[in-house]
Amino acid sequence: MTDASPSACILIIGNEILSGKTQDKNIKFLGEELAKKGISLKEARILVDEKKEIVSAVNECRYKYTYVITTGGIGPTHDDITAECVASAFGKKLVRNEDAVEQLKKNGRELNEARLKMAHVPEGAALIDNPISNAPGFFIENVFVLAGIPSIARAMFASFENKLGSGKQIVSKNMDVYVPEGDLAAPLGDIAKRYPGVEIGSYPFSRDGRYGANLVVRSIDSEIVNTVIEEISNAMQLLEK
Amino acid sequence: MTDASPSACILIIGNEILSGKTQDKNIKFLGEELAKKGISLKEARILVDEKKEIVSAVNECRYKYTYVITTGGIGPTHDDITAECVASAFGKKLVRNEDAVEQLKKNGRELNEARLKMAHVPEGAALIDNPISNAPGFFIENVFVLAGIPSIARAMFASFENKLGSGKQIVSKNMDVYVPEGDLAAPLGDIAKRYPGVEIGSYPFSRDGRYGANLVVRSIDSEIVNTVIEEISNAMQLLEK
Numbered sequence: 001m002t003d004a005s006p007s008a009c010i011l012i013i014g015n016e017i018l019s020g021k022t023q024d025k026n027i028k029f030l031g032e033e034l035a036k037k038g039i040s041l042k043e044a045r046i047l048v049d050e051k052k053e054i055v056s057a058v059n060e061c062r063y064k065y066t067y068v069i070t071t072g073g074i075g076p077t078h079d080d081i082t083a084e085c086v087a088s089a090f091g092k093k094l095v096r097n098e099d100a101v102e103q104l105k106k107n108g109r110e111l112n113e114a115r116l117k118m119a120h121v122p123e124g125a126a127l128i129d130n131p132i133s134n135a136p137g138f139f140i141e142n143v144f145v146l147a148g149i150p151s152i153a154r155a156m157f158a159s160f161e162n163k164l165g166s167g168k169q170i171v172s173k174n175m176d177v178y179v180p181e182g183d184l185a186a187p188l189g190d191i192a193k194r195y196p197g198v199e200i201g202s203y204p205f206s207r208d209g210r211y212g213a214n215l216v217v218r219s220i221d222s223e224i225v226n227t228v229i230e231e232i233s234n235a236m237q238l239l240e241k
Numbered sequence: 242m243t244d245a246s247p248s249a250c251i252l253i254i255g256n257e258i259l260s261g262k263t264q265d266k267n268i269k270f271l272g273e274e275l276a277k278k279g280i281s282l283k284e285a286r287i288l289v290d291e292k293k294e295i296v297s298a299v300n301e302c303r304y305k306y307t308y309v310i311t312t313g314g315i316g317p318t319h320d321d322i323t324a325e326c327v328a329s330a331f332g333k334k335l336v337r338n339e340d341a342v343e344q345l346k347k348n349g350r351e352l353n354e355a356r357l358k359m360a361h362v363p364e365g366a367a368l369i370d371n372p373i374s375n376a377p378g379f380f381i382e383n384v385f386v387l388a389g390i391p392s393i394a395r396a397m398f399a400s401f402e403n404k405l406g407s408g409k410q411i412v413s414k415n416m417d418v419y420v421p422e423g424d425l426a427a428p429l430g431d432i433a434k435r436y437p438g439v440e441i442g443s444y445p446f447s448r449d450g451r452y453g454a455n456l457v458v459r460s461i462d463s464e465i466v467n468t469v470i471e472e473i474s475n476a477m478q479l480l481e482k
Contacts, residue, residue, distance in 0.1 A: 018272050019276055077443040078433045185356075
């Protein structure tokens, strides 16, 4: 299956997301960016800052998906354990990376032990540039390790996205219909059955007191997307009145 | 360990979150509400609408955590497969629930096959009230199945939260310090080492050109939280100048 689209999984490392303190913003951004490259984001997990959990998720996901992207936990404080966990998952030592040390020097601050921790990456890992705060991310095999702060995660993604293979771009079209889901389900289901390779989603809304749904059609084949949208549009016209 | 806090995992079912089309809002809300009840949200997963993936995640998580809460995929359309997946995970049949049929009748719309699909729950499941759009959720053993639309997920959570056990409430205090993380890491790490049962998180920020971090202390013991906050405050005063 050489033409199968690459897949990806995101691991968000951060107690602050699970406690409800912080709203995650990285999944939506990365999901959009990966889709643009034809990479299917198949799963995202938000994990506690516990070594056993992180190591086990990294190992499960790096075999299951083409790419694993982690965000969070690569700063200088005691709760930043991502690099150590990824090293353990690969059975590698953490080693000091001299290029990373040079990057960190640019900040002009004393390179104490805590800051030097950010220059330690698993043996064999390569750096991911951080144009914002200089402390680099890294990747090893198919696992890409980014900072958690959304602006830095975005800048790091831009630094390495050319290293990701790309699949056929997923074409997505959507339309709003003012038909309750319970009425559109049967004709929409019939269409979905006739196009098994096409992803058809229905997302209900209530707007100004009227019920409806946003219908989304996704496929790597733009002609089929257009055909399906037209069929849906015709079927809905019979209901929408 | 009868005094251990209950744990929870959230499974968000929805391609629309993974494609980047929609920003998830349920994790933050549920994380906050569970924390108020002393239940630790230990993991959240966002899954594609694929039966195999959902069944396997439900089974993995229902044994691992005290509670599993799912959101999404319980509407009338072909892409709504959560009830079927939860039934499979428990090795149960989907059966028509007459109370659910009565609830659905309240909407005054024709109970066609698609709408009746929303009255089917795994054998042995009990309903979760939906005061907004009437189509109920359900729970079976420790798995609670909610709608994905945030307003409905919240209303459903309010309907069943009294069924969840509660742990000692987690007390959380936090303070902003205008010290770069690389400078506060060593004293903060020392404090964290002396209080191994207390969760101490450091979340860096840059505000008006100044670097700092929000330091969060969480524990079920409010006195220890106060003590740790005071120790951190004293240590930071030496650095903040």
